[in-house]
Amino acid sequence: MDTSEKFCFCTLAVGDRYRAHVKMLAQDIQTHMPSTTLCILSDQPEQFKNFPHVLVFKHHLQSVKGYHDKRFVLEKALSLFESCMFLDSDVRLLGPLVEEMNWSPGITARAGTDLVKHIQNIKNPKKIEVIKAAGQKLNIDLQQVKWLHEFMFVMKRQNGLEGEFFELWQTISYFFEMQEIYQGEGYAMGLAAARIGMTFDFFREDKFPFFKDNIERVRIQNGQAIIQEKQIYFDIHKQIEYPKRSLWEKINNKLSKQVVFYYRLFRLRVFIKKDPNYYKIFG
Numbered sequence: 001m002d003t004s005e006k007f008c009f010c011t012l013a014v015g016d017r018y019r020a021h022v023k024m025l026a027q028d029i030q031t032h033m034p035s036t037t038l039c040i041l042s043d044q045p046e047q048f049k050n051f052p053h054v055l056v057f058k059h060h061l062q063s064v065k066g067y068h069d070k071r072f073v074l075e076k077a078l079s080l081f082e083s084c085m086f087l088d089s090d091v092r093l094l095g096p097l098v099e100e101m102n103w104s105p106g107i108t109a110r111a112g113t114d115l116v117k118h119i120q121n122i123k124n125p126k127k128i129e130v131i132k133a134a135g136q137k138l139n140i141d142l143q144q145v146k147w148l149h150e151f152m153f154v155m156k157r158q159n160g161l162e163g164e165f166f167e168l169w170q171t172i173s174y175f176f177e178m179q180e181i182y183q184g185e186g187y188a189m190g191l192a193a194a195r196i197g198m199t200f201d202f203f204r205e206d207k208f209p210f211f212k213d214n215i216e217r218v219r220i221q222n223g224q225a226i227i228q229e230k231q232i233y234f235d236i237h238k239q240i241e242y243p244k245r246s247l248w249e250k251i252n253n254k255l256s257k258q259v260v261f262y263y264r265l266f267r268l269r270v271f272i273k274k275d276p277n278y279y280k281i282f283g
Contacts, residue, residue: 007101010077010084012069013042014061020240021089026051028093032208039077039084041069055080062271064264065182067150068173071166074155083156090240091151092211092233099207105158106199107189110206111215112148115190130179131187134172137282138195145190146200151212154203161198168192171277177268213237 009029013022022040029038030053040048041059048056057076063069070086077084083103087093112118115131119142122128135142155162169185169192176184193200211233219225227234245253272278 006082007103008037008039008055008077008081008084009087010039010073011041011087011089012059012066012073013040013048013056013089014059014066014069015043017240017243018089019044019047021237023047024236024240025087025089025091025093026054029053032093032096037081039073039080041073041076061264063173063182064177064261064268067183067185068169068177068188070150070185071169071173075162075166078155078157078162083154085152085154086150088151088212090213090237094209094211097208099205101154101207103154103156104199104201105156106161106201107148107153107155107193108201108203109146109148109153110151110203112146112153112186112202114143115145115147115187116142118147126179127181127184130176130181131184131191133179134175134187134191134282137175138172138191140191140194145194146202147190148186148200148202150186150189151215152210158198161196164196165192165198167277168195171275171281174268174272174275174278175282178272 009025011022011025013019019042022042026038026040026048029036030051034053036053038051038054040054040056042048042056043058043060045056045058048054059069059072061069062072074084074086077086085101119128119131122131132142135145169188172188172191173185176182176188190200192198211230213234216225216230216233220227220230
């Protein structure tokens with residue numbers, strides 16, 4: 001197996017905004033790492049047919065607000081490759097590799113910390129309560145749990161543990177969503193990994209130059225980057241995130257989102273009934 005078959009990048013591209021971001025990312029990878037595959041789950045796979053290095057699969061969002069659908073991306077990527085790096089759709093890859101990508105089995109994240117340390121920065125008391133309740137139900141000491149920033153992380157097969165990991169992540173995601181916490185994938189991943197004994201580590205050195213808006217703002221504040229050099233990426237990001245829409249389009253968009261949200265909330269209860277582990281752990 002050569003390097004290109006061992007590793008891929010992967011992401012989720014569902015909805016206009018995310019597809020627009022991922023097209024930029026696909027172009028970046030084609031420019032700087034053309035031999036590396038980008039594995040995408042998308043609601044409109046045909047939009048990526050012009051990228052020879054892209055593998056794209058049809059997908060409709062399953063989680064209430066889409067955040068936990070990262071697990072479907074990882075599951076697909078790891079069924080085809082030994083390891084994969086998940087990138088948020090709006091990450092830009094700015095150059096070739098500067099350091100070899102040799103990954104240990106399990107999860108290796110670009111940014112994160114101990115969950116207990118991260119909890120100190122959470123401003124929503126309900127979120128803290130739900131995380132602690134999940135830890136208790138799972139019979140996990142939160143001191144042993146890691147938290148990751150989900151914008152960039154690697155997963156490598158670990159003796160088949162990943163199947164169990166994805167199943168447990170699903171069950172934990174249902175618990176979070178039932179408590180109206182829809183963005184808790186970093187917590188769910190940390191809890192699932194701790195429960196099944198999956199390795200969870202961090203890489204602090206960048207393997208390649210990249211742009212991610214909130215990370216770049218921190219770099220600029222810390223004097224590690226110059227805003228003028230990255231302004232073009234901020235501008236492109238803003239154009240995609242805030243497209244010009246008529247008042248009617250804005251109203252229609254808002255109503256559609258609400259309908260979809262309530263449909264997915266209803267569907268969540270159906271999914272829970274089909275999950276044999278949910279009532280065992282959280283019932």
